Amino acid sequence: MAGLKSINQPVNFKFPKRSFGKKNPELRSFNPTWFKQYAWLHYDEAKDLAFCFTCMVAAKEGKISNFKADGSFISTGFCNWKDATSKFRKHQDSDCHKEAVERKVKLPRETKDIGEVLSAAHSEEKAHNRQQLLTILRNIRFLVRQGLPLRGHDNDQSNFLQLLKLHGESDPSILKWLERKQDKFTSADIQNEMLQVMALKILRDVASNIRENGYFSIMVDETTDQSNREQVVIVIRHVDSNLDVHEEFIGLCMVPSIDAATLTNVILDALVRMNISLSKCRGQCYDGASNMSGAKKGVAANITSKETRAIYTHCYGHALNLAVGDTVKKSKVMRDSLDTVFEMSKLVKYSPRRDTILEQLKREMAPDTPGFRVLCPTRWTVRAASLNSVLENYSVLQSLWETCYECTKDPEARSRIIGVKTQMQSFDFLFVVSLGYEILRHTDNLSRTLQKKDLSAAEGQHLTDLSLTSLSAMRKEESFDSFWESLNGKLNELDVSEPTLPRRRKMPKRYETGKAPPEFTTSEKDLYRQQYFEALDLVVNCVKDRFDQPGYQVYRHLEDVLLKSVRGDKTYKEDLDFVLKFYGDDLDKTSLSSQLDTFTTLARNNLNDSSTVSVSFLVTLVSQMSPASRCLFSEIVTLLRLILVMPATNATSERTFSALRRVKTYLRATMSQERLNHLMILHTHREATDALNILAVANDFVSARDGRSFIFGRF
Known part of the structure; x- marks a missing residue:
């Protein structure tokens, strides 16, 4: 040789x-x-x-x-x-x-030249290896994008290997690759490394966009995962130069405690890791828990102490939910009736037998009506649908209780069925369920609208005002008369008792003031009119109290600077002085004053009636401009971005919780926190995951270890 x-x-x-x-x-x-x-x-x-x-x-x-x-x-x-x-x-x-x-x-x-022969042959083998690695990366991208598990109890039966074998039916070289004893690049550690490369690539792009767009808001919420660990979700909201709103999930953090100090450190650490400066934070949106909204030691107060322009707003979705809860708690008749509906939900949905009987009765008696909806006390937007399902299936449900009572032997279940059946036969129950539906359909519709991620806090307030106007319009004699007639019309069709006056009771002497004789309602209609108006007053006042937030006053000034100037209201200068003082170097006083005059002329030329101007109209007007024209109104664009950067709700965090339940199931409860974060980033940023440059990912993966370049070369 x-x-x-x-x-x-x-x-x-x-x-x-x-x-x-x-x-x-x-x-x-x-x-x-x-x-x-x-x-x-x-x-x-x-x-x-x-x-x-x-x-x-x-x-x-x-x-x-x-x-x-x-x-x-x-x-x-x-x-x-x-x-x-x-x-x-x-x-x-x-x-x-x-x-x-x-x-x-x-x-x-x-x-015949040995050097030339070996070099060409090695290049051919590298090309083959690169093809197999790209197939592996594409398979991993598909699985994590869909939220599917890669590994299984038996590695040979995992989704990852089975998907590779499926591709092997059309490309046998993959099957040959899987038969190798080493350097297959399919192990769990290799999967983790590939996931990290892809996830970090997306995070770097997200961080770059946030830094480029400047102002942002912090959105944080907490949940418990499948393995009973506290997970803190961090979402960043920012607005680009085209005034398009983005809400980006940037990670989960497992914490030992959810006290304000721990959560504040988690937020600041996440910003440091993303290389995002807190000085550009202009908003905070959390739920109303004391650890988040505490005036002295809450997370919002801690962040505001470091950046005074980071205004805190209580998530409107949570606020509306609490307002509805306050209404139900303060109205005894509504509270009792909704408790009955909740009991009905448990009787039907927790018993497959009763649920089946209900479906059979519904097919026979009311096949065209919607199905029975469960009343969930913690959900934001399903109360009205649940009450409507009770009204639409009233006779079916009454027949259900009679049938179930005869075939049920458990004493406790029989007593609960009798209680629900008796309640449904009373006029009070029908009245309150009907009234509750009329009220809650407005609040549920508002809640669904507030959950849109491109909705700003300012727009959320305006939509809330519109909903309250609709509820207030119901507080009229004509509205009650119409409601009362429709309700009495149902008595002929349903097994429900006629309305009756309660027994007159004299007030205890300790509560008496003066010597005037006690007053009692003279008719059933007067009694229920009083309850009708009381419920409407309660919901309107509760919503107003929950939405009257200090942080919104600053945004009101931001809005008024633009809206009043377009309407010709000279008092906008007071709002302008407040905004310039509060936001400091974010805005240039001289440029903003001159741009407001020009922008007012432009807006009025595009409006038939300047009194109808809204923030959404101004956003549309600016976003349709060319980049060169937009430079003429740079300070106006900054004003609009400061308005849009504050979210109406923290619904994106709630949606992330749903993704977490899909990714970390009871079968995947032992995965590491690092792997969970990478899976969540790739699953929640689906569009970015689809757009990943697999060749760039492969190059990053290969360059991470010296020996890999010898096997794969350069992609």
């Missing part, structure tokens, strides 16, 4: 014959057609031996591990021509030959 320079594959040589076998010996010789099938074969004419040229060269240069060396094809030579074909195949599939090919790769027969 000392003088080995080129492969020797003689064709016209007279190959000597050897004897094989003892009882019936037969003569066999080397067959030159083997050169075509196995291009690596090297024949030694003097010794009548066959070698593997690729392995010989690799061994000479020390490129093969000793424990993998196949001596019969490298040093001693091979001459068992009887079993040659099977032995050649076995050597070609051996780890020794594969390693030599990885280092030197196949030899083109027409090439």
Whole structure:
């Protein structure tokens, strides 16, 4: 081997014959057609031996591990021509030959220069390896994008490997890759590394966009995951130069406690890791818990102490939910009736038998009505739908209780059925469920609207005012008369008692003031009119109290600077002075004053009536401008971005909780926090995951370890 320079594959040589076998010996010789099938074969004419040229060269240069060396094809030579074909195949599939090919790769027969041959062969093998790695990365991207688990209890049955095998049906080279004993790049550790590369790539883009857009708001919420660990969700809201709103999930953080100090440190640490400056924070949106909204030591107060322009707003979704809860708690008739509806939900949905009976009765009696909806006290937007399902299926439900009572033997269940049945026969229950539906359909509609991520806090306030106006319009005699007539019209169709006056009771003496005689309602209609108006007053006042937030007053000044100037109201200068003082160097006083005059003229030219101007109209007007025209109103754009950057609700965090339940199920409860974060980022940022440059991901993965560049090269 000392003088080995080129492969020797003689064709016209007279190959000597050897004897094989003892009882019936037969003569066999080397067959030159083997050169075509196995291009690596090297024949030694003097010794009548066959070698593997690729392995010989690799061994000479020390490129093969000793424990993998196949001596019969490298040093001693091979001459068992009887079993040659099977032995050649076995050597070609051996780890020794594969390693030599990885280092030197196949030899083109027409090439005789050893350096050129090995370089070309190695490049071919790298190209093959790159193709397999890209397939692996694409499979991982698909699974995490869909929120599907990669691994399984048995690794061979995992989604990841089964998906690779599915691709192998059309590309057998993948199946061959999976048969390798090492360097398959499919292990759990490799998966984690690939997930990290992809997730960090998305996070870097998100952080870059936030820094480029400047102002942002912080949105934080907390939940408990499947493994009973406290997870803090952090979302950043920012507005780009086109006035498009973005809400970006940037990570989960497992915390030992949810006290204000811990959560504040988590938020600040996340901003530091993303290289985002707190000085650009202009808003905070959390729920109303004391650890978040505490006036002295809450998270909002801690952040505001570091950046005074980071205004806190109580999430409108939570605020509206609390306002509705306050209304129900303060109205006894509504509280009792909704408790009955909740009890009905439990009786039906917690019993498959009763649920089946309900479906059968519904098909027979009211096939066109909507199904029965569960009343969930913690959901924001399902109360009205649940009450409506009770009204639409009133007769069906009454028949259900009669049927279930006869076939139920459990005393406790029978007593609960009797209680619900009795309640549904009373006029009070029908009255309150109908009234509750009329009120809650407005609040549920408002809640659904507030959850849109591109909705600002300012727009949320305006929509709330519109809903309150609609509720206030119901507080009229005409509205009550119409409601009362429709309710009495149902009494002929339903098994419900007529309205009656309660027994007159004299007030205890300790509560009496003066000597005037006690007053009592003279008719049933007057009694229920009082309850009708009381419920409407309660919901309007509760919503107003919850939405009257100090932080909104600053945004009101921001709005009024633009709206009043367009309407021609000179008092906008007072709002302008407040805004310039509060936001400081965010706005330039001289430029803003001159731009307001020009912008007012532009807005009025596009409006039929300047009194109807709104923030949404101004946003649309500016976003339709060309970038060059927008530069003329740079300070106006800044004003609009400061208005839009504050969210109406923290609904994106709530949606992230839903994604967390899909990703971290009870079967995946033991995954590490780092892997969970990477999976969540790739799953929640679906569009960014789809747009990932797989070649760039592959290059980052390969460059992370020195040995990988030798296997894959450059993508």
